[in-house]
Amino acid sequence: MKLAIIGGGSAYIPHLMHNLMLVHERLPFTDITLMDTNTERLNIMADYCERLVKRVGVKTKINRTTDLRAAIEGSKIVVSTIRPGGNELRAIDEKIAIKNGVVGQETTGPAGFAFALRCIRPSIEIGKTIEEVAPDAFLISATNPAGIITEAISRYTKAKVFGMCHGGITLDNKVARHFLKIDDPKRVKVIYAGINHLGVVLKVLRDGVEVPREEMVERIAEFFANQPLHDRIDPEFVRLWKWPYFVGLYWHYWYHTDRIFELERKREKTRGEEVVATQKELFEAIQHASHWDDLPLKMRARGSTELERKEMAESALAGYVRGMIATMDGLINDTREILALNVPNQGAIDDLDDEASIEVSGVLTRSGFMPFRIGKLPLEIRGLIVAVKTYETLTIKAAVEGSYEYALKALMAHPLVRQYELAKKLLDEYLIADKEYLPQFKSVIEKIEANKSLE
Numbered sequence: 001m002k003l004a005i006i007g008g009g010s011a012y013i014p015h016l017m018h019n020l021m022l023v024h025e026r027l028p029f030t031d032i033t034l035m036d037t038n039t040e041r042l043n044i045m046a047d048y049c050e051r052l053v054k055r056v057g058v059k060t061k062i063n064r065t066t067d068l069r070a071a072i073e074g075s076k077i078v079v080s081t082i083r084p085g086g087n088e089l090r091a092i093d094e095k096i097a098i099k100n101g102v103v104g105q106e107t108t109g110p111a112g113f114a115f116a117l118r119c120i121r122p123s124i125e126i127g128k129t130i131e132e133v134a135p136d137a138f139l140i141s142a143t144n145p146a147g148i149i150t151e152a153i154s155r156y157t158k159a160k161v162f163g164m165c166h167g168g169i170t171l172d173n174k175v176a177r178h179f180l181k182i183d184d185p186k187r188v189k190v191i192y193a194g195i196n197h198l199g200v201v202l203k204v205l206r207d208g209v210e211v212p213r214e215e216m217v218e219r220i221a222e223f224f225a226n227q228p229l230h231d232r233i234d235p236e237f238v239r240l241w242k243w244p245y246f247v248g249l250y251w252h253y254w255y256h257t258d259r260i261f262e263l264e265r266k267r268e269k270t271r272g273e274e275v276v277a278t279q280k281e282l283f284e285a286i287q288h289a290s291h292w293d294d295l296p297l298k299m300r301a302r303g304s305t306e307l308e309r310k311e312m313a314e315s316a317l318a319g320y321v322r323g324m325i326a327t328m329d330g331l332i333n334d335t336r337e338i339l340a341l342n343v344p345n346q347g348a349i350d351d352l353d354d355e356a357s358i359e360v361s362g363v364l365t366r367s368g369f370m371p372f373r374i375g376k377l378p379l380e381i382r383g384l385i386v387a388v389k390t391y392e393t394l395t396i397k398a399a400v401e402g403s404y405e406y407a408l409k410a411l412m413a414h415p416l417v418r419q420y421e422l423a424k425k426l427l428d429e430y431l432i433a434d435k436e437y438l439p440q441f442k443s444v445i446e447k448i449e450a451n452k453s454l455e
Contacts, residue, residue: 001029004071006126007081008034009041011279015321017049018292021056027328033063035071044283051290073133077328080126081142084118084437091272096429102416104264107145108197108253109416113395114430116148118437120399123149127157138331140164147196150342151357152396162369163342165196167249168359169323171340175204175247179219192340192361193374198388199359200244200381217242230263244378330364337364343371350376356389387415402440
């Protein structure tokens with residue numbers, strides 16, 4: 001059984017490979033192929049993987065290639081974790097947003113728009129290649145922004161794609177451990193609905209019985225009261241709002257926007273710059289390692305919040321890899337586990353088009369993912385979710401067509417941008433900064449640069 005990892009030079013490879021070795025009996029991949037266009041990073045990670053399988057005594061063949069077609073051919077599962085431009089461009093995207101007075105988060109704000117423009121076409125190419133050489137394979141896309149990328153692949157290819165984000169896929173663990181103080185997350189089931197980085201919990205079951213609303217509200221408020229300011233939703237707001245529950249990572253960007261922006265503006269480095277520095281150390285350390293445990297704790301600390309980074313450093317089975325393994329397990333072993341994944345809507349949520357990607361709880365089977373029927377979203381968050389989904393779909397259209405018109409409309413549809421002058425300024429700066437990865441905008445970028453030279 002073959003697994004292909006597109007973006008095989010990713011810094012997440014050691015964590016993913018460690019967990020694949022732990023569950024090898026359930027996921028007995030005989031062939032793991034790493035594919036990347038960056039040969040230096042690819043070779044570092046492939047060499048590490050070869051040392052790892054030898055050390056743990058697993059008979060898995062590690063292959064490496066820069067050929068997308070060769071990597072995918074014959075695969076049962078394809079994982080995509082590409083990042084065109086790397087975290088170096090992520091840092092630039094964040095700085096451009098902050099400089100222009102907008103939240104600089106890599107997926108939620110306009111920086112996520114720039115990131116999406118770079119990722120959409122390569123992700124569609126991955127989907128089309130699967131369509132041609134491995135039509136029965138499942139594609140697990142861990143590329144951000146997860147919702148936009150999943151929708152782009154599902155709209156433009158026939159690949160069986162599931163978008164995965166640690167925020168949704170680890171909710172059961174988060175709710176169990178941090179809100180309900182339950183060590184075994186299998187006792188807890190979470191019903192979640194929305195879109196990527198903008199979803200709510202509708203219901204929490206503890207041992208099969210719904211947790212009373214008053215208890216959940218108080219548990220959530222207590223949790224956020226103990227989080228650092230940049231990861232916190234105001235506990236008073238939680239108590240006043242009540243339901244649907246905000247337990248995800250990103251609502252503070254929408255409802256505490258000014259506070260978050262000020263914190264970002266005052267930071268010495270953006271999160272992207274911090275990751276660049278950490279990854280440099282990781283790639284140096286990984287060349288002398290043959291196991292996850294060989295890596296210093298700070299290099300294992302990945303995640304969007306301080307709590308996530310702490311958990312990643314302390315436990316190998318944390319973060320997005322936990323969800324990745326659970327998704328593979330469900331598709332191969334028919335676990336019928338309840339997870340939250342990004343998939344085409346197909347009638348699950350009444351307020352969104354069938355082709356729109358949603359992030360929703362459902363049951364994972366050998367045949368695929370069966371999302372729960374949600375119906376209408378709660379009125380309180382419906383408008384914001386529809387607005388952000390409009391921005392996402394326009395962004396896909398802009399990237400596919402190389403359309404300045406739709407790129408501008410996308411940013412103007414974004415609730416954190418909206419204004420024409422701001423949207424145009426951001427768009428022009430992003431197109432110039434990212435032009436190496438946006439060949440479809442070549443003529444547009446040339447006009448922007450020509451106009452700037454006349455100013």
